[in-house]
Amino acid sequence: MVETERRGEQLISPFTIRERKESSMLTVHNLHKSYQVGKTTYEVLKGVSLEVGKGEFVAVMGPSGSGKTTLLNCISCYIPADSGEITLGNRQLAKLDETALASVRNKQLGFVFQDFLLLDGLTVQQNILLPAIIGGTAGPAMEQRADQLCQVFGISAIREKYPAEISGGEKQRTAVARALINNPLLILADEPTGNLDSKSSRAVISSFEQAKQSLEATIFMVTHDSFAASFCDRVIILQDGVVWRVLEKGTLARTTFQDQLLDAIREMGRE
Numbered sequence: 001m002v003e004t005e006r007r008g009e010q011l012i013s014p015f016t017i018r019e020r021k022e023s024s025m026l027t028v029h030n031l032h033k034s035y036q037v038g039k040t041t042y043e044v045l046k047g048v049s050l051e052v053g054k055g056e057f058v059a060v061m062g063p064s065g066s067g068k069t070t071l072l073n074c075i076s077c078y079i080p081a082d083s084g085e086i087t088l089g090n091r092q093l094a095k096l097d098e099t100a101l102a103s104v105r106n107k108q109l110g111f112v113f114q115d116f117l118l119l120d121g122l123t124v125q126q127n128i129l130l131p132a133i134i135g136g137t138a139g140p141a142m143e144q145r146a147d148q149l150c151q152v153f154g155i156s157a158i159r160e161k162y163p164a165e166i167s168g169g170e171k172q173r174t175a176v177a178r179a180l181i182n183n184p185l186l187i188l189a190d191e192p193t194g195n196l197d198s199k200s201s202r203a204v205i206s207s208f209e210q211a212k213q214s215l216e217a218t219i220f221m222v223t224h225d226s227f228a229a230s231f232c233d234r235v236i237i238l239q240d241g242v243v244w245r246v247l248e249k250g251t252l253a254r255t256t257f258q259d260q261l262l263d264a265i266r267e268m269g270r271e
C-alpha cells in the first residue's frame with residue numbers, strides 16, 4: 001500500500017519524492033526534531049518531506065516558530081534530527097561521522113547569513129577565498145575561481161578593498177561569491193534580506209539569480225519576505241512543523257506569484 005500523509009491541503013507521497021531523486025540535490029524525508037527544555041519535550045518538526053532539484057531556487061516561508069530555522073540547521077548538519085532522512089547529492093547525512101559532516105559543511109554547502117559575516121581584516125578576495133582556506137584547498141586554481149566569481153558578480157574592481165571600504169550591495173555580492181567558492185551542491189540562505197531595504201534585497205536576489213543562471217547553483221532560502229520569495233521557482237510553506245503547502249511559480253509573472261503567496265499566507269492565518 002502506498003503510504004501518503006495529508007499535510008494541510010497537500011498530499012505528499014514518499015514515492016513521489018523518491019521518483020524525483022535522480023535530479024535532486026536535496027531530499028528531506030519524514031524529518032522529525034524535538035527540543036528538550038527541562039522535563040518538557042517540544043516537537044518542532046513533525047514529519048517534513050521536501051525535495052530541491054539541481055539548479056532550483058526554493059524558498060521556505062511560514063509563521064514565526066513554524067520550524068524554518070530548525071529545518072535549515074538540520075540540513076546544515078548543525079543539529080541532528082531525531083528521525084527521518086536528509087540526502088544531499090547522493091549522501092545520506094545521518095550515515096556520516098563528525099569528520100565527514102564537517103567536510104560536507106565546508107565543501108558541499110555554501111552559507112549566506114542575514115548579516116553576511118564578512119571578516120573586516122580580510123579583503124574582498126580573501127573573504128571569498130575563506131572557505132577554500134579553511135578547507136585546505138586554497139591555491140592558484142581557487143584564486144582563479146575567485147576571480148571568475150568576482151567577474152560574475154561585478155566586484156572585480158573592489159577585490160583588494162576591505163569590507164569597511166565597500167557598499168552594502170558589494171558586501172552582499174561578496175557574501176554570495178564566498179558561498180560559491182567551493183562549488184557547493186547547495187547554498188543555504190537564512191533570511192538573507194532580513195535587515196535590508198527593498199533596493200538591497202533586490203541586489204541579494206539578483207546575486208542568487210545570477211548564481212543560478214551562470215553557475216547552475218541550487219539555492220534553499222528561509223525567508224519571511226514575500227518579495228524575495230516571489231523570485232523563487234518554488235515556495236514551501238511550513239506551519240506548525242509540517243509542510244502546509246507548496247506553490248510553484250511556473251510561468252506566472254513575479255507580481256502574480258507574490259499575490260498568490262500573500263493570499264496563501266492570509267488563508268493560513270484564517271485556519
Ligand SMILES: Nc1ncnc2c1ncn2[C@@H]1O[C@H](COP(=O)(O)OP(=O)(O)OP(=O)(O)O)[C@@H](O)[C@H]1O
Pocket residue numbers: 035036037042044062063064065066067068069070071
Ligand atoms: N535550541 C532550542 N531549544 C528549545 N527550543 C527551541 C530551540 N530552538 C528553537 N526552539 C523552538 O522551536 C520552535 C521553532 O523554532 P525555529 O527557530 O525553527 O522557528 P522559525 O520558523 O525559524 O521561527 P522564526 O521565523 O521566528 O525565526 C520555536 O518554538 C522555538 O522557540
